[in-house]
Amino acid sequence: MSDSAYRVETTSRLAQWRIDNLASCTYRKSDPFRIGKWNWHLAVEKNRTLFIKLYPEISNLTRDNPPIASFIIRVVCSVGDRKSLIHPEITDKQLKNNDDFIWGIEVPLTGKFIIDVEFLDLKIAAPDGGEPFSIWSEGCTQKQSNGTALASLSKMLSESIHTDIIINASDGSIGAHRAVLATRSPVFRSMFLHDLKEKELSTVNISDMSIEACQAFFNYIYGNIQHDEFLTHRLALLRAADKYDILDLKEVCHESLLEDIDAKNVLERLQNASLYRLPKLKASCICYLVKFGKIFDIRDDFNSFLQCADREIIAEIFHEVLAAWKGF
Incomplete structure (x- = not known):
């Protein structure tokens, strides 16, 4: 059998494998072919049913970034009136090995036929865990x-x-x-x-x-x-971002400081929130102290804080305390 029997012809998004003849019970795997970032294989296995498989070649790239494929696959009889069988469109299917896509065809096929795969999209997972994105x-x-x-x-x-x-x-x-x-x-x-x-x-x-x-x-x-x-x-x-007017860094610091407020750092965070004009951080610190009652857990530190704190902060805290008392 010539090497051409295993060769898959490709364009940027289309792959075609022409098969001249399959014995009554046989298996055949194509040579690797390149679509996108990956090498691929097609395979056919004929017993009572014809099974067609499409899968990427095993590699470090496949293991680390397996393709998420959308494609249409057809089998076209290449003689006579070129009848074709079309599998329902596959959308966003991750393919890692030769068991991830198998198409079983009950209709008997004889003579020459073509397996035609049109890749509609190929995606990989985002490194930050977000939505997969198309390589195209x-x-x-x-x-x-x-x-x-x-x-x-x-x-x-x-x-x-x-x-x-x-x-x-x-x-x-x-x-x-x-x-x-x-x-x-x-x-x-x-x-x-x-x-x-x-x-x-x-x-x-x-x-x-x-x-x-x-x-x-x-x-x-x-x-x-x-x-x-x-x-x-x-x-x-945060100090440098404020001093040199780098707004994106200031916002990143602001959001990060909101994430781990606790009894050990809340007063320092509150002071910095006032100093660097961080309204969400200030509100979260006051909420932590008043609504969650943590002001009683750090009473001594809070008393020391009141001796040197900005009057505006003190006024806001006591405003919240009064509001909380009204709720009882």
Whole structure:
């Protein structure tokens, strides 16, 4: 049997396998063929019923990112009036192995026929656990482009590629890029645009941040901060976001600080909420203290807090206390 008997012809989304003859009881598997990111196989097994299988070739890619396929599959008799059998459209079916899609055909087929697979879409699972996305969509192209750009930007920082300004923290220095900082922060942009000492000396002094916190700050700006690093330096990042007017970082810190309010940190969070104008955090801290009664669990700390707290915060807390008493 010639090699062509196993070859599948393809376009970008269409695969056709021409079979000249099947013995009365036989099995045949095609050569691998490429559609999307994966190599695929078609297989036929003929006994009393003809079974057709479509599956991706086993690989690291298949194991880590199995295709989620939508397709139409047909069997076309290639002689006579070209009668065809069409399987109902398959939509968003994950295919990992040769048992995930099997089509049993009871109608006897003899002579030459064609198995025709038209791929309507191929998706992979999102790395962040979100909805699967199409490898052929604009979104996938955008994700790939964004990922590559962020990796390059991160490399510029980590390997100090063509840095043109030095950031001096309280206990160390980092090389950075004016253009990146000016794009991310209007404060930095103003520094470099006007005849300030930062422009003349090619340095920026951030003496209120440690080198570790400063590194986390610039890792965020360059799109490469790790979650543990973010949590460790969350309050320092909030201060920096407010100081340098980086609104997205400020909001990320705001949302994160809402997630783990407890008796040990609630008063500090309340103070920061007032200082940096974080209304949701302020409301959540006051709710924790008053409505949930935690103010009694930290009575001594709360009394000390009242000695130095902003009058506006004190007024809001007692307003909530009075409102809570009215409910009884």
